[in-house]
Amino acid sequence: MAVAAARAIEGLGTTEDAWLGWLDTQAITPVGATSLVPEGRRVVIVAPHPDDEVLAVGGLLAQLAPLSREMLIVAVTDGTASHPASTVWPAQRLAQERPLESRRAWERLGLDVDGSAHAVRLGFADGGLRASCGLLARTLSALLRPTDVVFTTWRHDGHPDHEATGQACAAAAACCGARLIEVPVWAWHWAEPGDARLPWHRAMRLALDPAIRQMKRTSVEAFASQLVADPSTGAGPILRSTTVQRAHRPFEIYFS
Numbered sequence: 097m098a099v100a101a102a103r104a105i106e107g108l109g110t111t112e113d114a115w116l117g118w119l120d121t122q123a124i125t126p127v128g129a130t131s132l133v134p135e136g137r138r139v140v141i142v143a144p145h146p147d148d149e150v151l152a153v154g155g156l157l158a159q160l161a162p163l164s165r166e167m168l169i170v171a172v173t174d175g176t177a178s179h180p181a182s183t184v185w186p187a188q189r190l191a192q193e194r195p196l197e198s199r200r201a202w203e204r205l206g207l208d209v210d211g212s213a214h215a216v217r218l219g220f221a222d223g224g225l226r227a228s229c230g231l232l233a234r235t236l237s238a239l240l241r242p243t244d245v246v247f248t249t250w251r252h253d254g255h256p257d258h259e260a261t262g263q264a265c266a267a268a269a270a271c272c273g274a275r276l277i278e279v280p281v282w283a284w285h286w287a288e289p290g291d292a293r294l295p296w297h298r299a300m301r302l303a304l305d306p307a308i309r310q311m312k313r314t315s316v317e318a319f320a321s322q323l324v325a326d327p328s329t330g331a332g333p334i335l336r337s338t339t340v341q342r343a344h345r346p347f348e349i350y351f352s
């Protein structure tokens with residue numbers, strides 16, 4: 097499968113220096129947080145795994161927080177498959193820790209958790225979303241309102257759970273008339289600058305000022321389980337150094 101191999105999530109992936117050098121030469125449509133999510137609209141983030149919401153739109157959430165926008169953060173899975181065969185991070189420990197890590201991360205973004213920001217955990221099986229895409233779409237349809245602005249992982253992101261979540265969100269948003277915006281997360285890893293497989297013509301760029309970048313940076317540090325090597329399996333950190341560097345960008349890129 098040449099296509100699958102070409103989108104493999106292995107090694108360190110494309111460096112941030114390469115991306116920044118190229119992205120800075122591109123005329124990507126600038127957007128503001130309040131034009132993306134106007135007053136009176138709810139922002140809904142659908143994250144396949146705990147951490148995707150911050151990696152994808154942490155800067156946007158930090159900008160919306162002081163505006164008291166209503167937020168719904170949907171954790172599709174609890175991310176229990178991040179450390180296969182690990183004795184340090186067995187699934188039951190991850191099921192407890194990863195939702196707590198997300199909560200700490202949201203607080204570092206300034207979200208009013210259990211106030212204007214609500215969270216829901218759907219409890220789907222980590223790694224198995226492709227098989228339950230239809231059920232996920234129906235479940236999301238019941239949560240969405242026609243006036244919502246929904247952000248999720250890009251449906252061609254290269255990770256099966258991210259793609260299934262993107263597809264399910266597309267179906268659910270179309271069903272109820274909500275606006276859908278897709279965000280590349282793992283695509284930055286396997287794609288290359290100028291890569292024709294990414295829909296650059298639909299790209300939007302949200303600028304992040306230094307204070308917001310710092311909030312996003314400390315927010316990502318809350319995902320402790322994903323940031324350290326696992327001595328019981330010899331595996332390196334799930335979030336590679338390149339992934340963490342991307343979270344320090346002075347902008348976020350979305351596909352409309």
Ligand SMILES: [Zn+2]
Nearest residue numbers: 144145148258
């Ligand atoms: Zn993920």
